[in-house]
Amino acid sequence: MSTPVLQARDVSMVFGGLSALRNVSLTLEEGKIVGLIGPNGAGKTTFFNCLTGLYTPTTGQVLLKGNVLPGDPAAVTAAGIARTFQNIRLFPSMTVLENVLLGRHVRMKQGPLASLFHGPSFRRGEAAARDRARELLAFVGLGKVEDELSRNLPYGDQRRLEIARALATDPAVLLLDEPTAGMNPQETEAARQLIFRIRDLGISVVVIEHDTKFIFTLCDQVSVLVQGELLVEGTPDVVRGDPRVVEAYLGKPPEEVEAELQAVQEGETP
Numbered sequence: 001m002s003t004p005v006l007q008a009r010d011v012s013m014v015f016g017g018l019s020a021l022r023n024v025s026l027t028l029e030e031g032k033i034v035g036l037i038g039p040n041g042a043g044k045t046t047f048f049n050c051l052t053g054l055y056t057p058t059t060g061q062v063l064l065k066g067n068v069l070p071g072d073p074a075a076v077t078a079a080g081i082a083r084t085f086q087n088i089r090l091f092p093s094m095t096v097l098e099n100v101l102l103g104r105h106v107r108m109k110q111g112p113l114a115s116l117f118h119g120p121s122f123r124r125g126e127a128a129a130r131d132r133a134r135e136l137l138a139f140v141g142l143g144k145v146e147d148e149l150s151r152n153l154p155y156g157d158q159r160r161l162e163i164a165r166a167l168a169t170d171p172a173v174l175l176l177d178e179p180t181a182g183m184n185p186q187e188t189e190a191a192r193q194l195i196f197r198i199r200d201l202g203i204s205v206v207v208i209e210h211d212t213k214f215i216f217t218l219c220d221q222v223s224v225l226v227q228g229e230l231l232v233e234g235t236p237d238v239v240r241g242d243p244r245v246v247e248a249y250l251g252k253p254p255e256e257v258e259a260e261l262q263a264v265q266e267g268e269t270p
C-alpha cells in the first residue's frame with residue numbers, strides 16, 4: 001500500500017489541566033476526502049491546529065508523505081498543507097486578487113533583493129503569480145470580481161476566496177474548517193461540487209463540518225471525535241449506522257435521525 005499523504009499517529013494535546021485530544025489517529029490517502037465530525041468542543045479545530053503546526057502535539061506525531069511535519073505553520077504550508085479557518089480570515093481592505101496573491105507568495109522564488117530592485121526576474125515572477133491567481137479565482141467561480149475589496153463579497157464568496165487563497169500555495173492536502181457554516185442550501189451544494197473538483201485535481205482533503213448530511217455525501221471516510229477521543233471511523237455507511245454515533249454525537253430523537261439518514265440514503269441534497 002502507498003504511503004498515506006497525511007497521517008496523524010496517537011496525537012494528544014493537553015492545555016494546562018485540560019486534555020483536548022487523546023491519542024487521535026487519522027490516515028488520509030492520496031486523492032481522498034476525509035470528514036471530521038463531532039459535537040462542539042470535541043477537539044476538531046485543535047486537531048487541525050496540530051496538523052498545521054499551529055500547535056505542537058503534547059504527544060504523538062503528524063507525518064506528511066511519510067515525513068514528520070516541521071514545527072511552524074509557515075514551514076507546514078511550504079511543505080504542502082493549506083487550510084481555511086472556521087472564522088473567515090481574509091484581508092478585508094485588500095482586493096480579491098491581492099488576497100490570493102498573498103497565498104501565492106509562498107511558492108515564489110524571488111529573494112528579498114529581487115523584490116527591492118524590482119528587476120526583470122521579479123516582474124516575471126509577479127506576472128506568473130497573477131496569472132495563477134486569476135486561474136484559481138476562475139476555478140472557484142470568482143473570476144469576475146478580482147478587483148472588488150474582499151469585505152464587499154457576500155459571505156459564501158468570501159469562503160470561496162479563502163479556498164482560492166489556500167489553493168494558491170499548491171497544497172498536497174487541504175484542510176477545510178466548517179466550509180459551509182452560514183451558507184444557504186445553494187451555496188452549500190456549490191461548496192460540495194467545488195470540493196469534489198479540488199479532489200479531482202489530486203489534492204487530498206480533510207473537512208470539519210457540523211452538517212452531517214454534507215459530510216456523509218461528500219467523504220470517502222469519516223472520523224467522529226467526542227470529548228477529545230476518536231469514537232468511530234469508517235466509511236459514511238459504517239459511521240452513520242453506528243448507534244454510538246447516533247447517541248453520542250447526533251443527540252437527537254432516533255426518529256429524527258432516522259429521517260435524516262433516510263434522506264441521505266435516497267440521495268437528497270441539503
Ligand SMILES: Nc1ncnc2c1ncn2[C@@H]1O[C@H](COP(=O)(O)OP(=O)(O)OP(=O)(O)O)[C@@H](O)[C@H]1O
Pocket residue numbers: 015018020038039040041042043044045046047086
Ligand atoms: N488554546 C487553547 N487553550 C486552552 N484550551 C483550548 C485551546 N484551544 C482549544 N481549547 C479547548 O479544547 C477543547 C476543544 O476545542 P476545539 O475548539 O478544538 O473543539 P471543536 O470540536 O473544534 O469545537 P467547535 O465545533 O465548537 O468548533 C475545548 O474544551 C476548548 O476550550
